[in-house]
Amino acid sequence: MQFSPEVLIVVGPLIAAAFAxxxxxxxxxxxxxxxxxxxxxxxxxxxxxxxxxxVWGEGHEKLIEIAPFIHVGDFQSTWSVRIDTMSAIMLVxxxxxxxxVHLYSWGYMSEDPHKARFFSYLSFFTFAMLALxxxxxFIQLFFGWEGVGVASYLLIGFWYQKRSANDAAIKAFxxxxxxxxxxxxxxxxxxxxxxxxxxxxxxxxHAALFSGVVNGVxxxxxxxxxxxxxxxxxxxxxxxxxxxxVLLFIGAMGKxxxxxxxxWLPDAMEGPTPVSALIHAATMVTAGVFMVCRxxxxxxxxxxxxxxxxxxxxxxxxxxxxxxxxxxxxxxxVAYSTCSQLGYMFFAAGVxxxxxxxxxxxxxxxxxxxxxxxAGSVIHxxxxxxxxxxxxxxxxxxxxxxxxxxIGTFALIGFGIPxxxxxxxxxSKDAIIEAAYGSSGIGAQFAFWCGVTAALLTSxxxxxxxxxxxxxxYRGNPDAHHHDDHAHGxxxxxxxxxxxxxxxxxxxxxxxxxxxxxxxMLIPLFVLAxxxxxxxxxxxxxxxGEHAAEFWNHVVPLAHAEGGHHDFPAWVIWAPLTVTVTGxxxxxxxxxxxxxxxxxxxxxxxxxFLYNKWYFDELYDFIFVKxxxxxxxxFWKVGDKRLIDGLGPDGVxxxxxxxxxxxxxxxxxxxxxxxxxxxxxxxxxxxYAILAGIGGGR
Numbered sequence: 001m002q003f004s005p006e007v008l009i010v011v012g013p014l015i016a017a018a019f020a021x022x023x024x025x026x027x028x029x030x031x032x033x034x035x036x037x038x039x040x041x042x043x044x045x046x047x048x049x050x051x052x053x054x055v056w057g058e059g060h061e062k063l064i065e066i067a068p069f070i071h072v073g074d075f076q077s078t079w080s081v082r083i084d085t086m087s088a089i090m091l092v093x094x095x096x097x098x099x100x101v102h103l104y105s106w107g108y109m110s111e112d113p114h115k116a117r118f119f120s121y122l123s124f125f126t127f128a129m130l131a132l133x134x135x136x137x138f139i140q141l142f143f144g145w146e147g148v149g150v151a152s153y154l155l156i157g158f159w160y161q162k163r164s165a166n167d168a169a170i171k172a173f174x175x176x177x178x179x180x181x182x183x184x185x186x187x188x189x190x191x192x193x194x195x196x197x198x199x200x201x202x203x204x205x206h207a208a209l210f211s212g213v214v215n216g217v218x219x220x221x222x223x224x225x226x227x228x229x230x231x232x233x234x235x236x237x238x239x240x241x242x243x244x245x246v247l248l249f250i251g252a253m254g255k256x257x258x259x260x261x262x263x264w265l266p267d268a269m270e271g272p273t274p275v276s277a278l279i280h281a282a283t284m285v286t287a288g289v290f291m292v293c294r295x296x297x298x299x300x301x302x303x304x305x306x307x308x309x310x311x312x313x314x315x316x317x318x319x320x321x322x323x324x325x326x327x328x329x330x331x332x333x334v335a336y337s338t339c340s341q342l343g344y345m346f347f348a349a350g351v352x353x354x355x356x357x358x359x360x361x362x363x364x365x366x367x368x369x370x371x372x373x374x375a376g377s378v379i380h381x382x383x384x385x386x387x388x389x390x391x392x393x394x395x396x397x398x399x400x401x402x403x404x405x406x407i408g409t410f411a412l413i414g415f416g417i418p419x420x421x422x423x424x425x426x427x428s429k430d431a432i433i434e435a436a437y438g439s440s441g442i443g444a445q446f447a448f449w450c451g452v453t454a455a456l457l458t459s460x461x462x463x464x465x466x467x468x469x470x471x472x473x474y475r476g477n478p479d480a481h482h483h484d485d486h487a488h489g490x491x492x493x494x495x496x497x498x499x500x501x502x503x504x505x506x507x508x509x510x511x512x513x514x515x516x517x518x519x520x521m522l523i524p525l526f527v528l529a530x531x532x533x534x535x536x537x538x539x540x541x542x543x544x545g546e547h548a549a550e551f552w553n554h555v556v557p558l559a560h561a562e563g564g565h566h567d568f569p570a571w572v573i574w575a576p577l578t579v580t581v582t583g584x585x586x587x588x589x590x591x592x593x594x595x596x597x598x599x600x601x602x603x604x605x606x607x608x609f610l611y612n613k614w615y616f617d618e619l620y621d622f623i624f625v626k627x628x629x630x631x632x633x634x635f636w637k638v639g640d641k642r643l644i645d646g647l648g649p650d651g652v653x654x655x656x657x658x659x660x661x662x663x664x665x666x667x668x669x670x671x672x673x674x675x676x677x678x679x680x681x682x683x684x685x686x687x688y689a690i691l692a693g694i695g696g697g698r
Contacts, residue, residue, distance in 0.1 A: 005046045006064055006081045009091060010134055012039045013098075014127040021120030032116035036123040037102040043130070044099045047091035054088045054551065055542050061212075061553070063136060063202055070139060074195050077139035082200065085555045086294060089358060090133035093365045094283055096531075098126040100524035104373050105274045107521035108380060112272075118158060122278065125151035129283045133290060138187045138197040141291065145183070145255065148284045149176050155279065156271040168267035175264040179254015186247030193229065193240050194222045199294070210297060223297055245298050245305030249312075252288030256342050259316040263616055265339050269331040273376030276331055277369045280338045286361050289345045293354045296556045306350050307442025313346025314436075314447035319614065321457035325464070326602075326610035329386050330375045333465050337412060338368055340454055344432050347447040353435035354556035359543035360428035366531030367411035367425060373528065374405035377521055378469060381514040385476060388465065393474035393512040400516060402470050404525040409466055411532035413459040413580050418573045427536035429455065430576050431544050437572050455576050459583025467591040473510030 016039035020032035027035075053059040062083040069077040102122060109115050128151055132144025149172075157169030190209070191197050198208040201219040211221040226241040252258070257265035265285070269276055279285065292299060292309065299306045320339035327333045341364050348357035379386055381398050395402045407423075414429035416422015433455070436448040516522075542551040552558060590598040601607055612618070645651075 004064055004081075006050070006062065006083055006134075007066060009043045009046050009095070010081055010127065010130045012043050013123045013130065015039065017120045017123035017127060020116050020123065024116035024120070027116075029115040033102075033106060033119050036119040037099070037106070039123060040095060040099045040102050040126055043126075044092075044095040047088075047095045050083060051088045051092045054085050055539070059085070059088065061200075063200065065202060075191065075197070076206075077137050077197065078202065079140060080136040080202070081134045082136040083134070085552050086290070086358065087134050089362055090290060091130070093286075093362060094126060094129050094133065096527075097283065097365055097369045098122065098129075098278060100369065100373070100527060101274045101278045104277075104376070104521050104524045105272075107518045108274055108376055109272065114158075118155075118272070121151060121154045121158065122274070125155060125278060125283070129287070132287055136199050136202070138190065138199075142183070142187060145251070145287060146180070148287060149173065149180070149255075152268070152279055152284055155275040156268045158271055158275065162270070165270040168264075168270035171267050172264035175261055176254045179251045179261050181250075182247045183251020183254075186244055186249075186251065189231070189240075189244045189247060193231065193244070194225060196222060221297075223301070226298070227301055239302070239304075241298060241302040242305050245295070245302035246308060248295065248298075249288075249292065249305060249309055252292055252346075253312065254288075256285050256288030256346070257316075257339050258288070258312050258342065258346060259319055260312075262316065262320070262339055263613075263620060266332050266335045266613070269329065269335050273331065273372060273379060276335065277372035277376070280335060280368065280372065285338060285342055286345075286365075289342065289349065289357055289361050292346065292349045293358055293556055296349070296354045299349065300352065300557045303442060306352070308350075310347045310350025310436075310441060310443035310447050313343045313348075313350055314443065314450035315343070316340065317343030317347065317454040318450040318457075319343075321454040321461070323610055323613050324461040325457060326607050327461075328389050330378060330388050330391075330465060330469060331372070331386060333388075333461060334368070334371050334375055337371070337458065337462070340458060341368065341412075343454070344429060344451060347443075347451070348432040348435060351436050351439035351441050351444045351447065352557065353432060353439075355543050355548055355552060355558060356428060356431040356435050358556070359540070360425075360432055362539065362543070363411070363424035363428045363532075363535050366528050366535055367408045367423075370404060370408035370525060370528035370532050371412065373521070373525055374401055374408055377401040377517040377525070378405075378514075380517050380521070382476070382512060388468040390476040391469045391474070391512065392472040392476075393470075393510050394514050395470035396511050397514040398470075398512075398516050400522055401525070404522075404529050405470075406466065407529045407532050409462045413462050413583070414455065414576060415580060416536075417577065421537050424532050424534070424536035426576075427540040427544070430573075433576055434568050434572060437568060452575050452579055456579035456583045459580045460587050463584050463587035464591055467587060471592060472595070474512040476512065 013036075016036045020027070020036050024032050050059070064081040064083075066079040066081065069079045071077070102119065105115075105118065105122070109118055112118065125148060128144050128147025130144075131147060132141055135141035135144060153169045153173045156172055157165045159165045187197060194209065196208055198206070200210050200212040201208040201214050201221075204214045204217045204219055207219065207222050209221055209223045212219055226244070229240040230237045231240045231243055232238075254261045265280070268279060271279075299309065317340045320336045320343065324333050324336035324340065327336060341360070345357045345360050345364075348354070348360065378391070378394060378398065378401060381401065382391065382394065385391065411423040411425045414423070414425035416426025416430070418430070421427075429451075433448060433451045436444050436451055541547050548558060609615070641650075
């Protein structure tokens with residue numbers, strides 16, 4: 001086993017998680033919190049120089065083999081840490097967000113009695129994600145893939161005393177198993193067709209999917225063997241590259257909450273808010289995007305599969321944006337925003353703009369973590385109120401939180417002026433929309449219009465959240481915690497600062513009875529806000545622009561990626577800004593100038609359709625839950641009990657019981673009964689003999 005800083009980046013959080021989780025009774029909460037936070041901080045400190053070296057230095061790809069994992073015949077998997085442009089990006093994304101979430105949790109979870117367990121889960125989650133993004137083969141990637149699934153189950157259901165938290169954890173776990181089934185089949189198909197699961201060669205005589213240089217020797221990849229190869233299944237012949245790409249994407253659909261397998265993501269808000277920021281801002285849900293971009297060469301060879309990625313991603317971006325319009329829980333609005341932004345990343349990858357997809361993943365990490373942690377600050381300041389209908393007037397008592405969330409909102413909507421610049425989301429989102437317009441791939445134009453429309457809706461619901469939360473008069477009341485559709489995923493039985501529910505009494509000036517969060521919760525917001533403002537401008541030339549070829553160094557295909565807007569019509573370049581401003585104007589009209597208009601729309605059929613998430617939960621409950629139960633009842637009550645048992649053992653037993661019960665009645669024990677029967681028998685036999693004799697005589 002080789003020991004190096006790169007290995008420590010990955011293994012350190014695992015050691016800290018085990019230390020805090022297994023020894024919490026002996027070391028106490030504070031030591032557990034210090035150890036886990038310090039381990040992530042060390043990984044962060046070691047990760048940024050690696051990323052900076054790839055950006056401004058002469059970063060070189062590196063493969064560190066730690067230990068054999070699975071060696072069975074040709075099925076070879078070695079626990080490794082691969083460092084290249086993609087893994088360097090993910091290291092800083094994962095560790096930056098994770099460290100800030102750990103730090104934020106010191107304040108947010110200050111009154112929780114199970115802090116050691118919580119911090120142990122956070123560190124284990126971070127380890128699993130780091131193992132995933134540094135994998136050099138499918139098995140280690142699948143290990144990390146399932147590891148973040150287990151960790152998310154533990155974190156979403158952290159408050160296991162709540163039925164809703166348990167249900168949400170199970171829902172996330174089961175939904176991901178659906179996608180993971182396709183993912184596992186895709187891995188099997190790749191190994192069956194190519195005989196390897198390794199991404200890049202580790203030695204000159206060990207082939208892999210992609211080509212690489214080992215000790216100065218160019219080792220060709222095997223992936224090109226899939227071109228023109230068909231896989232025959234019975235009478236069906238399927239292009240091998242298409243089949244592998246589609247199966248692997250099914251796994252990405254589950255992990256990254258794409259259309260049809262998205263239903264677990266909003267319910268995951270039942271976990272503490274720091275969990276939402278960690279899972280949904282930069283780590284677990286981006287694993288699918290990372291995987292598709294890592295396998296960019298495969299999807300480049302599979303235009304139909306890429307078209308499916310494009311269409312599903314575009315549909316997800318639009319669907320989630322429409323649902324976000326009608327949600328009232330502040331965390332659910334941000335959650336559907338995550339789902340929508342993931343759709344942007346996927347349709348970018350589908351049209352071949354893998355670098356734009358990764359850039360949006362990078363910028364999204366900053367502003368989405370900022371919005372989630374900002375929402376947590378609001379919830380904390382309002383004594384665990386999450387329903388925006390019972391907020392308002394929060395800006396004055398929580399000026400810092402308001403300023404940070406406003407920055408996050410500008411970054412999320414991608415505000416910026418073409419040719420001048422803007423917030424982080426401006427650079428990555430506009431690049432994705434333009435790439436879709438310039439692509440001739442399957443579904444590209446559909447993705448373009450979905451992207452533009454989703455940008456309009458994103459602006460509207462983002463400002464709706466800001467106005468309902470911070471502006472106007474406080475609308476809460478002491479009974480707000482008992483209203484119909486409150487999620488209250490973060491509601492403890494106590495307030496973090498000892499405030500009772502009488503603190504909800506309305507002040508005379510309409511200001512919310514809120515308090516600003518402690519500095520340990522505000523410092524992470526400042527750091528994330530800096531990234532939300534500047535990350536796009538600083539790194540756009542490397543992800544998308546003139547330095548992209550050197551930065552990516554063939555890690556992702558750049559043939560179909562668009563690095564600027566000079567090749568596009570002016571209306572395409574200005575469309576995102578136009579719809580963004582339009583969404584802002586409509587939000588001002590409905591929630592500041594004419595707030596009654598928004599209330600009038602609420603309750604109509606369209607609003608109900610959006611509020612109930614297109615009724616996907618009800619549809620799935622009818623088809624899969626009630627349908628499976630009805631199907632099971634059919635086999636159990638009809639097939640098993642009536643047919644098999646009824647005609648088999650139960651039927652034989654019932655028949656035997658019937659005859660025995662009736663024969664038993666003849667055994668009365670009275671002599672005259674037996675004599676009477678004998679007399680009847682004698683008469684019968686005599687009559688028979690006489691009749692037989694007469695018949696014989698004739």
